[in-house]
Amino acid sequence: MHRRPAAAAVLLAAALTLTACGSDGDGKASADAAATPKPPASSSVPDPADAPPGTAAPAAPGAPDAKPTGPVLPDAKLTPKTGTFKENEKKYLSGRVPAKTDPAAVLQNGQETCQRIERTAKRDKDAAAAAIISGDITGAKDAVELLCPEQKPVLAVAARGFGDAPATAPAPGTYRALTQSTTCTWEATDKDGAVLASGPQAPLKAGDRITATVPAGTSTFRSTGCYAWVPA
Secondary structure, three states, rough: OOOOOOOOHHHHHHHOOOOOOOOOOOEEEHHHHHHOOOOOOOOOOHHHHHHHOOOOOOOOOHHHHHHOOOOOOOOHHOOOOOOOOOOHHHEEEEEOEEEEEHHHHHHHHHHHHHHHHHHHHHHHHHHHHHHHHHOOOOOOHHHHOOOOOHHHHHHHHHHHHEEEOOOOOOOOOEEEEEOOOOOEEEEEOOOOOOEEEEEOOOOOOOOOOOEEEEOOOOOEEEEEOEEOOOOO
């Protein structure tokens, strides 16, 4: 079942579709947004400084993936007001529709998540993965698995990455930051808090490719101004 995406897009959708939905069209950033570290200059991940004034901040990562804690519509009542749901749509909706809620509205949320991933990945797959990791695109796991499985490669990359928030026990290896911000710094520590590695090793210049090597035994990886990390 297909519905037109909602007219008011959140931050990432507005930047990636190159359509200023909900904008007054002047393209000017707010003073607060201008101070935010910039995402990848070479990708379609949006720069928060380019968001129209008054644009809502991204939702918390993973929120739409969480199923309701209260009463939900039984599967037998997951029917649209017109037409029918496809089998994959029914699977997506199962256990996800709060009682007295139109299941078509819940499905639309998942479809819009898929659309945002698809549009971003068409321009830059790294940007799509980074947007999932950072929480700029939420609800990706179930939406991709059931509604747009062709985006599973993007989801797989995101699943192996992490954002600036402390990552616990990341897999050892080399990662690249999906930003070119010269303020990006990182640190890997063991379970006792001892620093195993940190960076950058030299002052960053605009356009530098930023990488971090996570040693075996790393308990926590922290970074600032790096946006998101994926395996190099």
